[in-house]
Amino acid sequence: MTNDQLAQRLLYAIQNNRVDGAGQIARQALSGLADYCSQAHLTEGDIQQACRLARQLQRIRPSMAPLQQLLGTWLREVEQNDLSFAQAAAHAMQLVQYSKEAVARSASAMVQRIKPGSVVITHSWSSTIRELFCLLSQWPCQAIVTESRPGCEGYRTAELMSELEIPCRLITDAQMGVWFENADMAVIGADMLLEDGSIVNKAGSYLLALAAKAANKPFYVCCETFKQVDLLPSMVELEQHNGNELGAPSLAHIEIKNQYFEVVPAHLITEVVTEQASPQKLP
Amino acid sequence: MTNDQLAQRLLYAIQNNRVDGAGQIARQALSGLADYCSQAHLTEGDIQQACRLARQLQRIRPSMAPLQQLLGTWLREVEQNDLSFAQAAAHAMQLVQYSKEAVARSASAMVQRIKPGSVVITHSWSSTIRELFCLLSQWPCQAIVTESRPGCEGYRTAELMSELEIPCRLITDAQMGVWFENADMAVIGADMLLEDGSIVNKAGSYLLALAAKAANKPFYVCCETFKQVDLLPSMVELEQHNGNELGAPSLAHIEIKNQYFEVVPAHLITEVVTEQASPQKLP
Numbered sequence: 001m002t003n004d005q006l007a008q009r010l011l012y013a014i015q016n017n018r019v020d021g022a023g024q025i026a027r028q029a030l031s032g033l034a035d036y037c038s039q040a041h042l043t044e045g046d047i048q049q050a051c052r053l054a055r056q057l058q059r060i061r062p063s064m065a066p067l068q069q070l071l072g073t074w075l076r077e078v079e080q081n082d083l084s085f086a087q088a089a090a091h092a093m094q095l096v097q098y099s100k101e102a103v104a105r106s107a108s109a110m111v112q113r114i115k116p117g118s119v120v121i122t123h124s125w126s127s128t129i130r131e132l133f134c135l136l137s138q139w140p141c142q143a144i145v146t147e148s149r150p151g152c153e154g155y156r157t158a159e160l161m162s163e164l165e166i167p168c169r170l171i172t173d174a175q176m177g178v179w180f181e182n183a184d185m186a187v188i189g190a191d192m193l194l195e196d197g198s199i200v201n202k203a204g205s206y207l208l209a210l211a212a213k214a215a216n217k218p219f220y221v222c223c224e225t226f227k228q229v230d231l232l233p234s235m236v237e238l239e240q241h242n243g244n245e246l247g248a249p250s251l252a253h254i255e256i257k258n259q260y261f262e263v264v265p266a267h268l269i270t271e272v273v274t275e276q277a278s279p280q281k282l283p
Numbered sequence: 284m285t286n287d288q289l290a291q292r293l294l295y296a297i298q299n300n301r302v303d304g305a306g307q308i309a310r311q312a313l314s315g316l317a318d319y320c321s322q323a324h325l326t327e328g329d330i331q332q333a334c335r336l337a338r339q340l341q342r343i344r345p346s347m348a349p350l351q352q353l354l355g356t357w358l359r360e361v362e363q364n365d366l367s368f369a370q371a372a373a374h375a376m377q378l379v380q381y382s383k384e385a386v387a388r389s390a391s392a393m394v395q396r397i398k399p400g401s402v403v404i405t406h407s408w409s410s411t412i413r414e415l416f417c418l419l420s421q422w423p424c425q426a427i428v429t430e431s432r433p434g435c436e437g438y439r440t441a442e443l444m445s446e447l448e449i450p451c452r453l454i455t456d457a458q459m460g461v462w463f464e465n466a467d468m469a470v471i472g473a474d475m476l477l478e479d480g481s482i483v484n485k486a487g488s489y490l491l492a493l494a495a496k497a498a499n500k501p502f503y504v505c506c507e508t509f510k511q512v513d514l515l516p517s518m519v520e521l522e523q524h525n526g527n528e529l530g531a532p533s534l535a536h537i538e539i540k541n542q543y544f545e546v547v548p549a550h551l552i553t554e555v556v557t558e559q560a561s562p563q564k565l566p
Contacts, residue, residue, distance in 0.1 A: 146457075147432070147529065147531065148457065149430070149432065149455040149456065149457055150455055152531075155531055155532055158531070158532070158534055158537050159532070159534060161534075161536060161537060162534035162535050162536050162537050165535075165536050166536065167536055167538075168536060168537050168538070169537075169538050169539075169540045170526075170529070170531055170537050170538070170539045170540065171539075171540045171542075172432040172433055172456065172486065172487075172529060172541070173432065173455065173456045173457040173487075174429075174431065174432055174456040174485070174486045174487030174490065175486045175487075175540065175542055175545075176490065177486075177487075177489040177490045177493065177545060178486055178489060178521075178542055178545035178546075179540065179542070202457070203455065203457045203458045203460075203461055204455075204456075204457030204458075204460075206460040206461060206494075207457065207459065207460045207490045207493070207494065210460065210490070210493040210494060210497055211489075211490065211493060214493055238461075243453075246430065246453070246455060248430065248435075248438055248441070248453055249438055249441070249442070251441055251442060251444075251445035252445050252448075253444060253445050253448050253449065253450055253451060254441050254444060254445050254451050254452075254453050255450075255451070255452050255453070256452075256453045256454075257452050257453065257454045257458065257462065258455070258458075259454075259458055259461055259462070262458075262460060262461035263461075
């Protein structure tokens with residue numbers, strides 16, 4: 001496989017990953033960059049090829065804050081310190097590890113806010129939510145999980161609950177209001193933390209936050225600080241994908257919209273729980 | 284076909300109608316009763332068979348207020364006035380006609396509250412919404428329509444918009460919050476009007492009402508007064524259907540919930556618009 005084919009394969013995989021959260025996609029991109037740098041047929045003079053690929057990866061998913069942040073950190077390190085391919089590959093994998101630890105620490109901090117026996121409602125799928133429920137499975141708890149159309153990442157969350165033997169109700173997105181009365185709190189991940197304290201996450205998150213507010217119950221966001229960006233809600237480009245993903249009939253005068261992400265304003269969020277309770281040192 | 288087979292066929296059709304609104308289902312039941320009464324092989328002594336069938340129809344869909352109301356009116360008339368089969372059949376069809384007129388009058392009253400050029404967001408499907416958009420298609424307006432999982436009645440609403448050539452965006456239920464900023468108001472039908480001013484409608488209606496409130500935009504309910512019942516929200520039996528309808532994977536420890544209806548509390552409703560602006564006389 002040529003360098004160009006390797007790069008194209010990675011770009012395609014990142015562009016079309018609709019099922020993972022932003023943190024996991026960033027780790028996928030870093031691991032891919034490490035693989036790229038490890039290819040034996042690359043010459044030392046080609047490190048700028050790898051940097052170009054990193055910038056293309058950033059541009060291809062503009063809504064993915066961790067992709068911007070982690071690849072930005074990697075790019076600065078590679079370019080400022082004139083790293084070799086081997087060093088650049090190793091640094092990418094260090095950042096993957098660092099990101100995984102941040103996820104685990106965020107989930108640990110979140111667990112401290114949940115009483116045993118609680119019913120937690122969540123929406124979509126994210127690495128922090130996975131970590132959180134792995135921890136929660138050690139004491140009695142229950143979950144309510146939404147489908148999260150059109151990608152149905154909620155089915156994956158439900159599979160996790162099944163593996164962890166956590167009693168769980170799976171509902172349509174439309175039912176999140178009526179089922180909230182059976183929940184003690186909502187916890188979701190995030191794709192971006194914005195400057196004004198609002199967050200960006202999968203469409204439907206805003207409705208869940210409104211339902212939490214109406215029920216006077218807490219609405220938590222659990223994620224790593226790598227999701228932080230210096231943007232206000234009005235400056236955020238929210239990804240829209242192909243309407244065909246809905247599987248709806250194609251009709252004259254009807255435009256099928258498939259907005260993946262939306263903003264949850266700060267005033268609806270009880271707390272954004274990150275790894276900062278126990279800070280790490282950047283590798 | 285025997286009388287019993289006729290009755291069973293009608294009961295089956297009413298029990299399994301998941302796509303029509305409550306008003307249309309009540310009219311379907313009345314038309315079926317008229318057919319039943321018109322069968323030549325029924326003897327005059329059998330009118331109580333028809334009354335029994337009417338009561339079974341009422342019990343089979345307890346959440347359907349118009350079924351309770353319209354069949355209740357029919358039963359009183361048949362039993363108090365000792366109607367013949369021919370008279371009972373005619374009365375059922377008069378009630379069908381009366382109900383249709385109430386739908387048309389409700390929609391006419393609603394239109395007066397919508398400025399030309401408005402963008403109206405709606406959820407699910409109902410006879411009043413159909414009538415409303417037929418009227419609205421005569422001036423410029425736009426629509427935003429949700430899928431309304433799991434039955435996807437929203438596809439039917441989108442088909443109507445397509446036929447009426449009304450520019451329309453079709454969205455997942457999860458997107459109703461983020462798209463509300465593009466709407467001027469929400470209008471939905473209802474399956475029940477409750478004593479305290481709250482209403483019962485398809486799951487997702489409550490979320491739409493919360494989104495309207497958050498956007499400080501009106502949330503209208505348009506339906507006939509036949510949907511009125513003397514119940515408070517805590518007394519309402521909300522239909523739950525088979526979780527298989529979701530098409531989700533079957534997993535250990537996971538219970539798939541399919542609650543069809545939910546309550547929208549009165550304080551979220553701008554106005555319930557009915558035919559009472561121009562009252563009719565009961566046939």
